[in-house]
Amino acid sequence: MNFFQFAARNWREILALAGEHLALVVKAMAIAVAVGLPTGIWLTRRTALKRPVLALAGVLQTVPSLALFGFLIPLSFIGGIGTRSAIVALVIYSLLPIIRNTVTGIEGVDRSVREAAVAMGMTDWQVLWQVELPLASPVILAGVRVATVISVGVATIAAAIGAGGLGTYIFRGLRQYDNNLILAGAIPAALLALAADAGLGLLESRLDVNKRRAGARGRGDARVRRAFWATLALVVALGLAFAVWRGGARRADVVVGSKDFTESVILGEVLAQTLEARGLRVERQFELGGNLPQDSLVAGKIDAYPEYTGTSLMAILKHPPSTDAHAVYEQVKREYAERFDVEVGPPLGFEDTFAILVRGDDARRLNLHTVSDAIPHAREWRAGFGQDFMSRADGYEGFAHAYDLRFAARPREMDLSLSYRALAGKEVDIIAGNSTDGMIATLNLVQLADDRHYFPPYEAVMLFRRQTLARLPVAREALQRLAGAITTEEMRELNYEVDGKKRAVADVVREWRERKGL
Amino acid sequence: MTYAVPGVAAPIISNLELEIHRGETLVLLGESGCGKTTTLKLINRLLLPTAGAVLVEGRDTREWNAIELRRRTGYVIQEAGLFPHFTVERNVALVPALEGWGAARTSERVAEMLKLVGLRPEKFAGRLPRELSGGQRQRVGVARALAADPPLLVLDEPFGALDPLTRAALQQEFSALQKRLGKTVVFVTHDVREALLVATRIGLMHAGRLVLLDTPQNFLRSDEPRALAYRETLRLPEETAAALAQTLDARGDGV
Ligand SMILES: Nc1ncnc2c1ncn2[C@@H]1O[C@H](COP(=O)(O)OP(=O)(O)OP(=O)(O)O)[C@@H](O)[C@H]1O
Ligand SMILES: [Mg+2]
Numbered sequence: 001m002n003f004f005q006f007a008a009r010n011w012r013e014i015l016a017l018a019g020e021h022l023a024l025v026v027k028a029m030a031i032a033v034a035v036g037l038p039t040g041i042w043l044t045r046r047t048a049l050k051r052p053v054l055a056l057a058g059v060l061q062t063v064p065s066l067a068l069f070g071f072l073i074p075l076s077f078i079g080g081i082g083t084r085s086a087i088v089a090l091v092i093y094s095l096l097p098i099i100r101n102t103v104t105g106i107e108g109v110d111r112s113v114r115e116a117a118v119a120m121g122m123t124d125w126q127v128l129w130q131v132e133l134p135l136a137s138p139v140i141l142a143g144v145r146v147a148t149v150i151s152v153g154v155a156t157i158a159a160a161i162g163a164g165g166l167g168t169y170i171f172r173g174l175r176q177y178d179n180n181l182i183l184a185g186a187i188p189a190a191l192l193a194l195a196a197d198a199g200l201g202l203l204e205s206r207l208d209v210n211k212r213r214a215g216a217r218g219r220g221d222a223r224v225r226r227a228f229w230a231t232l233a234l235v236v237a238l239g240l241a242f243a244v245w246r247g248g249a250r251r252a253d254v255v256v257g258s259k260d261f262t263e264s265v266i267l268g269e270v271l272a273q274t275l276e277a278r279g280l281r282v283e284r285q286f287e288l289g290g291n292l293p294q295d296s297l298v299a300g301k302i303d304a305y306p307e308y309t310g311t312s313l314m315a316i317l318k319h320p321p322s323t324d325a326h327a328v329y330e331q332v333k334r335e336y337a338e339r340f341d342v343e344v345g346p347p348l349g350f351e352d353t354f355a356i357l358v359r360g361d362d363a364r365r366l367n368l369h370t371v372s373d374a375i376p377h378a379r380e381w382r383a384g385f386g387q388d389f390m391s392r393a394d395g396y397e398g399f400a401h402a403y404d405l406r407f408a409a410r411p412r413e414m415d416l417s418l419s420y421r422a423l424a425g426k427e428v429d430i431i432a433g434n435s436t437d438g439m440i441a442t443l444n445l446v447q448l449a450d451d452r453h454y455f456p457p458y459e460a461v462m463l464f465r466r467q468t469l470a471r472l473p474v475a476r477e478a479l480q481r482l483a484g485a486i487t488t489e490e491m492r493e494l495n496y497e498v499d500g501k502k503r504a505v506a507d508v509v510r511e512w513r514e515r516k517g518l
Numbered sequence: 519m520t521y522a523v524p525g526v527a528a529p530i531i532s533n534l535e536l537e538i539h540r541g542e543t544l545v546l547l548g549e550s551g552c553g554k555t556t557t558l559k560l561i562n563r564l565l566l567p568t569a570g571a572v573l574v575e576g577r578d579t580r581e582w583n584a585i586e587l588r589r590r591t592g593y594v595i596q597e598a599g600l601f602p603h604f605t606v607e608r609n610v611a612l613v614p615a616l617e618g619w620g621a622a623r624t625s626e627r628v629a630e631m632l633k634l635v636g637l638r639p640e641k642f643a644g645r646l647p648r649e650l651s652g653g654q655r656q657r658v659g660v661a662r663a664l665a666a667d668p669p670l671l672v673l674d675e676p677f678g679a680l681d682p683l684t685r686a687a688l689q690q691e692f693s694a695l696q697k698r699l700g701k702t703v704v705f706v707t708h709d710v711r712e713a714l715l716v717a718t719r720i721g722l723m724h725a726g727r728l729v730l731l732d733t734p735q736n737f738l739r740s741d742e743p744r745a746l747a748y749r750e751t752l753r754l755p756e757e758t759a760a761a762l763a764q765t766l767d768a769r770g771d772g773v
Binding site: 112 | 562585
């Protein structure tokens with residue numbers, strides 16, 4: 001499928017995301033103007049504060065956007081995940097150009113013109129509104145324009161904290177190695193930036209007294225200028241009203257999150273639909289990157305998300321690896337309750353861990369079921385492993401040691417998705433994939449059981465805030481209902497439907513639930 | 519009254535003592551940089567004296583409401599000082615608009631003022647200052663100062679950038695108008711002819727000081743060295759100067 005076919009098939013969603021993107025930028029710009037313009041004006045009256053305030057705005061602008069989002073997540077009123085943090089971040093990036101240009105614009109007004117205004121008996125307010133702001137408006141608008149273009153760019157990153165917009169496509173495309181998705185996010189974002197730049201640029205030259213075309217009569221121009229200020233005021237007012245209204249809007253009963261890869265999104269959707277089937281209103285905050293799911297859960301910005309026990313044990317609770325699945329589950333459950341007031345739901349029925357894979361016909365021919373079964377054959381085999389497996393603490397080094405494995409040559413390090421193809425194409429004979437990868441079934445591969453229990457257990461579970469569960473008994477019921485509900489084979493199939501067949505997560509999950517009668 | 523800027527050694531205006539009578543046209547004459555504009559700014563409280571006081575209508579400018587004082591003072595700013603983003607019409611209508619005149623009264627007044635300074639309203643009202651010549655801009659500046667009919671006028675080289683013909687016409691026009699309206703006028707110029715023509719009294723300034731204050735005829739007769747120097751520039755034979763002084767005597771004190 002080329003990009004144009006992709007775009008033709010998904011134009012509705014592309015438009016919707018572009019709409020979200022634009023809404024995000026417009027709201028942020030409204031707030032930034034509402035804050036930046038008065039601040040800029042005020043600084044022209046308090047010149048001593050000019051340097052420190054501009055310096056502060058400058059420092060804020062240099063904070064990397066992902067770090068800024070990270071800081072904002074745990075904050076109560078302005079932070080959280082979703083659009084609010086995104087808007088706050090965009091506002092922070094927009095303040096410098098707007099404040100700086102307001103100051104420069106007003107200070108750039110000819111001294112003699114300002115003095116004439118004072119001499120005519122204008123009050124400070126009248127000097128500001130009738131002389132300084134109109135004459136400074138092209139420069140101020142140039143600042144708004146720069147800020148808008150920056151915001152369109154930064155807003156793509158806001159998808160990482162669940163704010164939606166075109167970045168959703170870009171991040172998804174990066175994860176799925178899908179260039180069509182990346183382009184479908186990047187091209188409209190670039191067009192949006194160009195359109196904003198050109199549109200505001202045009203307005204800017206219309207406002208500039210010195211750039212107007214000859215013969216334009218003054219009355220009309222005064223009208224344009226008045227229309228500009230009126231429109232700006234309207235946009236600012238609406239944007240603010242909308243931001244406040246959205247901020248005050250009642251939240252759904254449950255906010256379900258997910259990590260930023262397909263399987264986690266599928267599991268998030270499974271939970272969301274299971275809750276909805278019990279009459280709860282659910283808000284989805286999927287595809288959260290990095291530590292955001294955990295931080296958001298603890299901060300109460302989301303109520304639940306799918307996790308893996310091994311990740312909880314090692315990455316979050318910082319314990320050393322352990323191989324007893326049951327013990328790990330019990331330990332994680334106990335410590336989450338104590339430390340985070342979070343309930344670890346019953347295991348969902350499958351693990352997502354490293355899977356040692358061989359071709360199906362080899363497995364049958366040689367009667368292989370476990371990794372131990374493969375030890376005698378390994379000397380004639382070539383291995384291909386992903387970078388992750390080669391470098392991790394629970395990866396290749398310890399694995400080879402635990403099973404006393406020796407291959408024909410040192411394993412080739414290759415991209416994970418390539419290693420599947422290499423195995424199927426008989427370029428290598430053994431790989432380490434993901435146990436729930438849809439390609440295992442498609443390429444007719446067989447997973448060898450980890451009979452020496454080298455790999456830490458990565459059982460899939462739902463994490464749920466205990467306060468929310470106490471408030472909503474039906475949510476607990478839903479959580480129990482999902483115990484052991486998903487087999488490894490089913491998870492592989494669900495992943496394949498989404499990643500391989502490019503189908504919508506919600507549809508795939510709905511069909512699966514119907515089949516299971518959930 | 520003295521005006522000094524901190525950090526500048528010599529005061530810009532030093533010990534200036536000057537009484538302006540109601541209804542007179544006082545001309546401040548002096549070379550560039552002698553403090554004429556500064557004196558005007560002290561009158562409408564754009565500046566406050568550092569020592570002494572400036573009284574307008576018997577009240578210290580410090581006690582005046584600055585806005586009210588400025589709106590009662592028609593000010594023709596040197597180099598016109600028009601608002602570049604306002605049309606000629608809005609520039610002239612400025613103070614009436616600030617004072618809340620009705621639209622009809624204002625536009626009628628604007629047309630009247632533009633005609634007075636020799637600009638056809640139909641042609642010029644809608645233009646922006648940058649679409650005018652320097653002289654036209656100055657005339658708009660005069661129209662703006664007169665628009666709200668202020669009792670006090672301060673004019674800073676109002677006819678500076680005009681050709682001699684327009685200039686002479688406007689000087690005549692001004693004298694005639696002034697005879698009718700009887701406003702209190704402070705008129706800044708460095709042109710002696712203009713001073714002699716419009717002044718009831720001439721104040722000669724030099725380096726922030728008032729060196730002479732007298733009627734035009736006495737100015738012509740004075741032997742104050744700077745007054746003499748100005749008279750030199752007229753290049754009149756002595757007897758003609760004396761005759762001119764007598765003509766002015768005959769015309770009486772008021773212009
Ligand atoms: N803000 C200021 N700081 C320092 N010196 C100033 C300031 N404003 C004016 N001056 C000085 O004060 C003196 C008088 O200035 P002013 O503008 O009153 O002169 P002027 O008589 O109007 O001259 P011109 O005929 O050239 O307009 C000048 O020497 C000028 O350089
Ligand atoms: Mg001057």
